[in-house]
Amino acid sequence: MKAERANVMLSALKLARGIEAGELTPRAALEMCAEAIAAREKDVRAFTVLDLDAARRAAEKKNLSGLPLRGLPVAFKDIYDTADFPTQYGSPIYAGNRPRADATAVVMVRHAGGVGIGKTVTTEFASMVPPATRNPHNLGHTPGGSSSGSCAAIAAGMVPVAFGTQTAGSVIRPAAFCGVAGFKPSYRLIPLVGVKDVSWHLDTAGVFAADIVDVAFAAGAVTGRDLRVDGKTPAAPHIALTRTHLWNEASPAMRNAVETAARAAEAAGAKVSDLTLPPMLEQAYAAQFVIQDYETARSLAFEYDRHRDMIDPRLCEALESGLKISIDDYDAARGVSSRGRRVLADAMANYDVILTPSAPGAAPEGFATTGNPMFNRLWTLMGAPCVNVPGMSDGELPLGIQIVGRFGRDRAALEAALFVERAIAGKTDV
């Protein structure tokens, strides 16, 4: 069964080609966003702030169509500092906060010819506290977090490119839940200067778009790297089907989706092998919690000390737990992480990419949680490029499968993701 898309998503690549060909103006692309926003934002609640009029003025600038993003509208998770929009980090502590400078990624988007149209909802300080945003595929379900608004805005066709961040699973998981392409590049491929810190060894900027070619196009345009995969058909990859020790935590539908994708990729010419990860990587998985909790408690120490009453009790509890982690446990976790990176590099030496779930299943019903990032934590810690491949469904909601590449081989990860996306395109019932 195909994912029932709540709206027609906007393909960044198609829009950019339309502008390049003179068939479309940046302003016209913006009006497509404005229409979707008018139709859906009241229900979806993807944005914290929008300035379509300012975006209209920016979209009229003459030089945009010669730049890689060609004047396309872009939205930023509200933990990216912006001088032109209030920036609240999902917290009442920062009500009315207006940074003096843009985050570097925001400037890079502008240099690439992108037009910022607004800020998207983040969970409180990019934590696990659920926000007000709804899943465009079913308003009774979470869109995932913490990059909730960015994913929902893509899924609802409100914007062709949006930025988020991942510390545990905040790019890949919501992308899976919302049925969009999500790309968490190798650690630090995209600068985090001017993005509110959560966990400095983990925080990674990521990009959302409709499909794999779109997210690769946007990431390539913004970073100036050769990441576009819309040229020649990617070579058939050698895929390591990796169930990990968490496999039984995945829903039957998700396990089926991964197996189906593997078979489809194989049928399309890919070599697919089973890979059992070295047991040491289970320790690395456990180390991710220690590093995240220790660092988050330090990153938000000022807010905790001075404004505790304005922090959600669930986040307060997490911070208190993080403050109790000893420096020895933290340093040990860092050591495990470094060893884990070497172990993973060796384990992946004979494969191009890993195929594994993006999340335990489809987006949970209700708003008690933003879902579980268990299928993302290890890869974030390893700094590996991760791609959520959209296009499958449990019959009701999207199911995302994940391609994990080798550190620094982002292009290969995107190529393999495209290969798998195409392989499953004719075969999305699971």
Place this chain on the structure above:
Amino acid sequence: MKAERANVMLSALKLARGIEAGELTPRAALEMCAEAIAAREKDVRAFTVLDLDAARRAAEKKNLSGLPLRGLPVAFKDIYDTADFPTQYGSPIYAGNRPRADATAVVMVRHAGGVGIGKTVTTEFASMVPPATRNPHNLGHTPGGSSSGSCAAIAAGMVPVAFGTQTAGSVIRPAAFCGVAGFKPSYRLIPLVGVKDVSWHLDTAGVFAADIVDVAFAAGAVTGRDLRVDGKTPAAPHIALTRTHLWNEASPAMRNAVETAARAAEAAGAKVSDLTLPPMLEQAYAAQFVIQDYETARSLAFEYDRHRDMIDPRLCEALESGLKISIDDYDAARGVSSRGRRVLADAMANYDVILTPSAPGAAPEGFATTGNPMFNRLWTLMGAPCVNVPGMSDGELPLGIQIVGRFGRDRAALEAALFVERAIAGKTDV
């Protein structure tokens, strides 16, 4: 000839012990700072802002004497965000900037029982543009940069502990020029959350104090790590005397100081061997420039785009040069850096530390430059812990020698620095 100390420096460790023993109060320690500030600040110009009255109130708090720093005054380079002090990053663009939160290191100092007394002069965005601060040993000389005010404040006895940052050589070089102990820990030992970004692969928080035991005490207190070296006498280290390809750029006095320190350490029982670095590390040295320039231009892209007329022309030129670096050259430099770390780890496998100059010589006369960080760039890129060992002189001004440890072995670096400091203590004429 012994360094002529412009003022008696305040030993953080002795002050802390005095407070612990009930011989001194935090308030009394603060008044020692206030006296030195009253006597010297007009000439030295170490601070951008001071609030001694607020510090006096904080120093009276009852719980301080039970905490590791025991109420000692601490100063922060003005690129650390502070909610209680204006934070200007050395730039008129940020006149009147008052961050909403403290940098994490500032909170950690407070949690450790330190009392912030003010912000110290930084060069403009921690660049090479000379600031107004003078060298307390001779007001006609630069104190070095970019942590100019923090080093000068320690040298002039104005404060027992101060924080800085190093991207090329901004901790070790000014520490050498000012004759103070400087500790640039392993990359990320001290969090940089809330510190203005310059170059994200290089920026490292560092600590200044009077002597090696003081800087180790302060770094241990703030990070909660076992870094104090004032207990038992450190074991005699195996020292690699490393002249590097830049050796002939060092002044005769500096080369003599390093050789003298090596002989003194040997006489005190250390094993000293000559180490010629693998030639590949010359490429790594060259890569440091590429990474720093590329990243700095992106970190300050907003300021450059919107406020170019308020940026010093020399910094503008550096930013423009950084903007021209291609992504391929940058990625290649990152690859060289990764390989360099492995090569250096292998080269150091049989040694505890490297001994090498901290700077080309003593502080240059005049204020045209803040001196050259050539003897620091490689180690910063390698993420290695570096310590400036004070106590030598060219007869007029201090000469600093540098101990470089293995990544993550910060305590061993501090122990070796203490060993060398003690070895040369009776033997400081060069």
